[in-house]
Amino acid sequence: MSFIALGINHKTASVDVRERVAFTPDQMVEALRQLCRVHPTREAAILSTCNRSELYLHQDHPEAEAVLDWLARYHRLNIDDLRACAYIHTDNDAVRHMMRVASGLDSMVLGEPQILGQMKSAYAVAREAGSVGPFLGRLFQATFSTAKTVRTDTAIGESPVSVAFAAVSLAKQIFSNLNRSQALLIGAGETITLVARHLHEQGVKRIVVANRTLERASLLAEQFGAQAILLADIPQELANCDIVISSTASQLPILGKGAVEQALKARKHKPMFMVDIAVPRDIEPQVSELDDVYLYTVDDLHEVIAENLKSRQGAAQAAEELVSTGAQEFMVKLRELAAVDVLRAYRQRAEQTRDDELLRARRLLASGLPAEEVLAQLARGLTNKLLHAPSVQLKKFSAEGRIEALAMAEELFALNGNQEQS
Incomplete structure (x- = not known):
């Protein structure tokens, strides 16, 4: 049986590809059930974020190609295009990969904590x-x-580095004094919550939170003294906002070029800073064509993030060692567990043999046979029956020339001459 980790991420695929391979929350349960019907997948999980889509599988035999084919068909992609940017890890490498991902070692932002929650x-x-x-x-x-x-x-x-922090850092470069700026945040998830926290700490003049449901927007807005609106109300609020940061799970763009163009006219072309953290994108790429708009996607944040990563680089090596240790320990425990079923079955057979011989011995005692003779027969019977199956198999191995199996048996039964003599 094998573990497989298969997917694409920000290192192997562009945002265009990532948004096509992303799974929405509504798709996830049915996709998992479909995936488990792909032979020979027994267990499956899907991690889908703005930076990665990964499948974690447990299979009878490693057949990653069948899974890759399913992924391409599910998202209606060309299999060769997907294969060009996909990675596949098996067994120990798959375990290590999952642990690296959860620890933030494979993230765009080294050590970012959100990925563990997403996992x-x-x-x-x-x-x-x-x-x-x-x-x-x-x-x-x-x-x-x-x-x-x-x-x-x-x-x-330890350092406050994340996609959210990078977005706010970039905003500070464009608007030197954030306490005079107004911000519109689209979405109410974990990333937008972090953005709101960073903006609030920077003293932004006003924050507006727009979401599909007013209840979610209000819960977030209350934490930072912000205003909550529905997505439908964005056009009326857009002209007031200097900063727009969006991160939703929408399959279609929320902000189009026309709406931003109208907002710019109302603002008399006062600059607007926009960051689209979502995959698929929330803001139409054509918005970047407009003068006085600074539009960034998650892929554009690399440079800002790199500057903030220096303090974490020293810790990364120690983290990698912990991950390697964790992966090795897990695989050792898994191999130990694999022996449990065999040991249980062998013990049950031995105990049944013991009970059968003990019952026979009691009958012989009841018939009047001397205890010494009964004990000798009990010992002989137990020995013969316990050794019968191993003896038959060892003779078979020898006849087949399976020398490695004989050597393994010698080790298994501690016949190498190092056992203690009684």
Whole structure:
């Protein structure tokens, strides 16, 4: 049985490809159930964020090509185009990859903490879909434990570096004094919450939160003294805003070129700074063609992020070592668990043999046979029956020339001459 981690991320695929491979929350449960019908997938989970879409699988035999084919068909992509930017990890490499992802070591922002929460959500959705069993379940728990150790034992998460922080840092470069600026935040998820927190700490004059549901927008707005509106109210509010940062799960753009053009006219072409963190994109790419608009996507944030990563680089090596240790320990435990079923079956057979021989001995005692003779027969019977199956198999191995199996048996039964003599 094998683990597989298969997917694309910000290092291997452009935002255009990533948005086509992304899974929406509404698609996730059905996609997982479909995926588990792909032979020979037994367990599956999907992690889909703005920077990556990854499938985590447990299979009887590693058949990643079948999964890749399913992914291409599901998203109606050319299989060769997908193969060109996809990566596939198996067994120990798959385990290590999951742990690196959860620890923030494979993120655009080194050490960013949001990915662990997203990984936990992926696990929860997979459990809801019934696609996680004992093997992936254990792997997720080991992954969470390793990521927690990385957070606790290294300084990788100490500096305030994230996509949200990078977006706000970029805004500070364009508007030197943020306490005179007004911001419109589209969405109410974890990333937008972080953006709102950073903007609030920078003393932004006014924050407006727009969301599909007013309740979610209001819950976020209350935390930072902001105003909550519906997505439909954005056109009326857009002209007032100097900063627009968007991160939703919408499949279609929320802001088009026409709406931004009208807002610019109302602002008398006072500059607007926009960051589209969403995948698929919330803001039409054509908006960047407008004068007085500074539009950035997640891919554009690399440079800003790189500047803020220096303090985390030293901690990354220690984190990598913790991840490697975590992966090795998990695989060792998994191999130990694999022996449990064999040991249980062997013990049950031995105990049944013992009970049968003991019953026979009691009958012989009841018939009046001397105890010494009964004990000798009991010992002889137990020895013969316990050795019968191994003896037959060893003779078979020898006849077939399977020398390695004979050597393994010698080690298994401690016949190498090093055992203690009684």
